[in-house]
Amino acid sequence: MRPTLTKDMNVQSFKDYYWLKEDLKTLCSEHGMNDSGSKVELADRIELFLRTGVRPT
Numbered sequence: 001m002r003p004t005l006t007k008d009m010n011v012q013s014f015k016d017y018y019w020l021k022e023d024l025k026t027l028c029s030e031h032g033m034n035d036s037g038s039k040v041e042l043a044d045r046i047e048l049f050l051r052t053g054v055r056p057t
Contacts, residue, residue, distance in 0.1 A: 007031055011050045019043065031055060 002017045003009060005027050024042035028035040033045055033055050045056050 007049070009050065011047060014047060014050055 003013055005014070005019060005023050007027070007030075021039045021042065024039060024046060025035040027033075027046055028042060031049065033049065034057070035042070037045075048054065048056050
């Protein structure tokens with residue numbers, strides 16, 4: 001079963017699961033990140049955020 005996508009999740013858990021683009025956009029929106037772009041761009045943005053806590057611009 002896939003975990004809930006949150007800002008507190010571990011990077012490896014994030015990478016281990018398949019996420020819908022809408023899930024990625026929602027997390028970006030909720031945490032002040034740009035929610036536009038391809039699914040890969042959104043995933044890269046979230047991975048950076050999970051690793052560093054920095055919101056990419």
